[in-house]
Amino acid sequence: MQDFDLIDSIIAGNQKDFERLITKYQPNVFRVSIGLLHNKEDAEEVTQDVFLKLYYSLRGFNKRSSFSTWLYRLTVNTTLNFLRRKKRRRSWTRLSGIFQLSTTDSSPESRMVTHSDSELIRQAIDSLPEKQRLAFVLTKYEELSQKEVAPIMNISEGAVEQLVLRAKNNLRKKLARAIGLSSVPVSKGRITSA
Amino acid sequence: MRDSDIDGLVDSVIEEERTVPINPFLATRVMVRIQGRSPRRRPLIPAWQGVSMALSFVLVIILGIKEGNLYKTAEPYSKATSVTITSDDNMEHFEFYRQIVKE
Numbered sequence: 001m002q003d004f005d006l007i008d009s010i011i012a013g014n015q016k017d018f019e020r021l022i023t024k025y026q027p028n029v030f031r032v033s034i035g036l037l038h039n040k041e042d043a044e045e046v047t048q049d050v051f052l053k054l055y056y057s058l059r060g061f062n063k064r065s066s067f068s069t070w071l072y073r074l075t076v077n078t079t080l081n082f083l084r085r086k087k088r089r090r091s092w093t094r095l096s097g098i099f100q101l102s103t104t105d106s107s108p109e110s111r112m113v114t115h116s117d118s119e120l121i122r123q124a125i126d127s128l129p130e131k132q133r134l135a136f137v138l139t140k141y142e143e144l145s146q147k148e149v150a151p152i153m154n155i156s157e158g159a160v161e162q163l164v165l166r167a168k169n170n171l172r173k174k175l176a177r178a179i180g181l182s183s184v185p186v187s188k189g190r191i192t193s194a
Numbered sequence: 195m196r197d198s199d200i201d202g203l204v205d206s207v208i209e210e211e212r213t214v215p216i217n218p219f220l221a222t223r224v225m226v227r228i229q230g231r232s233p234r235r236r237p238l239i240p241a242w243q244g245v246s247m248a249l250s251f252v253l254v255i256i257l258g259i260k261e262g263n264l265y266k267t268a269e270p271y272s273k274a275t276s277v278t279i280t281s282d283d284n285m286e287h288f289e290f291y292r293q294i295v296k297e
Contacts (some may be wrong), residue, residue, distance in 0.1 A: 015225065022221040030216050040214050047216075051224045121207045140208050172200050 003067040010058055022051050028068070028142060029075045035141035036079045036133070038122045042086070050078050065151060072142075072152045076134060117179060124174040128167050135163035136171075 001009075001020075009017040029050050033043035053074060061070055125133060131153070138149045139160075146160040153160065217223075 015228070018228070019221055019225055022224055026216060026220055030214075031212055034211050034214060035208075038211065043214075044217055044220060047220060048224055048227070052227060055224075055228055117203060118207050118210070121204055125204075140205075141212055168201070171204060172197055175200050175203070 004063060007058060007061060007063075007067065010055075018055060021054075025068075025071055026051070029071065031141050032072065032075045032137060033079050035125075035137035036076075036083065038126070042082065046075075046079050046082050049082070050075050053078060069148075069151045072138070072144075076138075076152065080130070120178045121171075121175065124171050124178065127174065128170055132163050132167035132170065135160050136167040139164050 001017075003021075006017050006021050010021065026047060029047045030043055033046040033050075034040065037043050037046065050071075054071065057074075061067070125136065128136065134153060135149060138144045138152060139146070144152075146157045146164070149160045150157045155163075
């Protein structure tokens with residue numbers, strides 16, 4: 001059954017087909033969310049929210065773009081909203097933490113664990129500008145082509161290419177500095193590797 | 195360390211996150227939440243029942259007010275009481291009683 005047929009069936013009231021749609025697309029939604037959030041529980045929460053929003057807005061889908069493009073857009077927007085809410089909550093927690101005694105374990109061992117290479121790489125991805133991060137996550141986590149990413153981000157293929165290139169260069173610079181590596185030459189040409 | 199080494203590190207972290215298993219009950223959970231707040235569900239009290247309930251409340255209040263007004267227009271004291279108060283005999287009796295108290 002094609003996506004559009006599934007959607008028509010769901011709109012007609014067939015909830016079983018919506019379950020089929022979730023099963024088909026949940027890995028894609030989850031991968032994009034985890035790429036932006038780096039946390040399994042948060043990514044699952046966002047994935048649930050995306051499908052709930054999808055169910056209630058399915059009638060508004062005009063079928064001009066492909067269904068997957070529309071779903072990716074919904075996923076990106078929901079995840080970014082979740083991130084903004086989380087940041088606001090975190091800054092409030094930090095503010096309230098000023099008035100409490102610090103209980104964080106700052107032993108060298110714990111510092112070593114939290115600043116492991118994987119954590120540093122995740123932090124480096126998170127610190128990228130929003131558009132670069134989105135282009136990077138969609139191409140690397142979801143392995144979408146620039147042609148597929150362009151309509152999701154509403155930009156040209158060339159712009160996607162530039163964003164991914166800049167994201168990779170920024171990551172190299174940040175990681176070289178953070179991990180304490182020797183100066184890493186930043187490539188200026190087109191990056192062909194995935 | 196070269197570009198390719200850093201790219202390799204980044205790729206390994208990405209691969210690690212890409213292979214995180216999804217909760218197998220995620221689809222079921224979404225379906226439960228949808229069925230829990232489905233707009234097509236029949237309301238607990240149909241609209242006409244709510245309207246008739248409100249009308250009956252209004253009717254009871256109006257009847258109560260009317261009943262109360264009827265009570266106000268009736269004679270405030272019974273005839274027997276008013277006669278007792280205005281009766282000269284009784285007033286004399288009352289004066290007599292006051293004199294006894296004074297003495």
